[in-house]
Amino acid sequence: MQTPAVLTVLGEDRIGIVAGITDVLARASANIEDIRQTIIGGIFSMTMLVTVDEDVTPFDTLQTQLDEAGQRIGVQVTLQREDVFRFMHRI
């Protein structure tokens, strides 16, 4: 099952954030559809649209792996199913 999801990363800017997160996604066979990243006042902010292949990696497993990666790198990582944003912000 291909599940669209939104991944958000927030935290202090440092080397290796994108590498650390995308490495987890690649290992989980989650495809990055879009990516936006900014740094405002030293705060790193990244939003990605990804497609999670749940036949390879169940959604909650990927959430756990991303949590662990976030803790390792020192950033807050949130993975949510995409439809919650579509429901809340589009008629």
Next chain:
Amino acid sequence: MHITPEEVVETLLMITQQNLDIRTVTLGLALDSCADTDAEKVAAKVYEKVASSASELVPVAEAIEREYGIPIVNRRISVTPVAQLAAACACGDITAVARALDRAAAEVGVDFIGGYSALVHKGIGEGDRLLIDSIPQALAQTERVCSSVNVASTRAGINMDAVSRMAAVVRETAEATADNGSFGCGKLVVFANMVEDNPFMAGAVHGAGEADAVINVGISGPGVVRAVVESLSETADLTEVAEAIKATAFKITRAGELIAREAARRLGADMGIVDLSLAPTPAEGDSVAAIIEAIGVKRCGGPGTTTALALLNDAVKKGGAMGTSSIGGLSGAFIPVSEDAGMIRAVQEGALTLEKLEAMTSVCSVGLDMIAIPGDTPQETIAAIIADACAIGVINHKTTATRLIPVIGKTVGDSVEYGGLFGTAPVMAVNEWAGTRLIRRGGRFPAPLGSLRN
């Protein structure tokens, strides 16, 4: 990406800083198949039915919460009004059914189960009488069971004998749970125009017109609405305020709609309704009183409060109506005193009185809610307060409810700590000029002219 980073961040801020959550995912279950002439057999069937039908409710809600990143604060169950089962068993003591509901709720991991209820707006049947008589003990002996009784409707008028009886039951329940701040009364609601698909406790029941298993969702979000109103300029006019609340209510409701659809699909239940009630919590800022103050009233309860609440309630419905085609339940702002830090402060400062709360009831839902009153408040006075709330509901074609707690041993100026979502209840003054003789007349307040619509 058709979702912008700004929208993603807005949603995350709503959740992490403004207390956006789904207040409850409530599974409604029909218990008609549990009827029997023996109360113990009814209890056994009820336990089996609830424990088996609701076994997946908590795991499914937890999975949805995780995947969507939106907290689901409560998972609850509502059942067929138990008076219907009591009618079939026609025996002396049906508290065994309450205990069975309590055990089943504990087994499946829900904190409250509603439906220890009767509808007596026109007359009291034998099953209703059995149930009502058992309420004080049922609430004293159980932890999770909630009870509600409908004593009035626009079609039938107000059953004043039932009002009097329920006032006595409120007092008996307060006495039976005196060791616990009379908290039994926090699990007991007296309704006019009770709805059959309310997901919120303590008044949730699973009505006769419902399917066997239904998911009803109650949204929340006073903190989000407050933040939006506070972000407006001081000079924004009320049309702008209403517009901002409406847009926010849409988003909150959409979250509720999504969760309701998904929970119903995963549980194999019908999707019932989304209840658009703004439900406060004791958390700082997650307060309906704070919204009223953000709109521009110096302290909740002061002049202007009813206007602000009416505007809020109407704007929430307008935004919510675009967010779901399944509006139901109570769908009006809640103003439970003990559960709203802003209300508590307003009472303590003398700004908010019982009479003002009654006025507020006329423009929102379930107005006289979680109100502690002195433990020695006479039964007739309690009945008269209930009757006043019923009159507002019956005449205005709306649901009203009272959840009064006469706290045994406490008086005005004291407060009672209930903890968790139930918060802290300051004991409020009650007007001493009650309609005692009015209540003693009994009988039925006839159906109002407005009921003749056919």
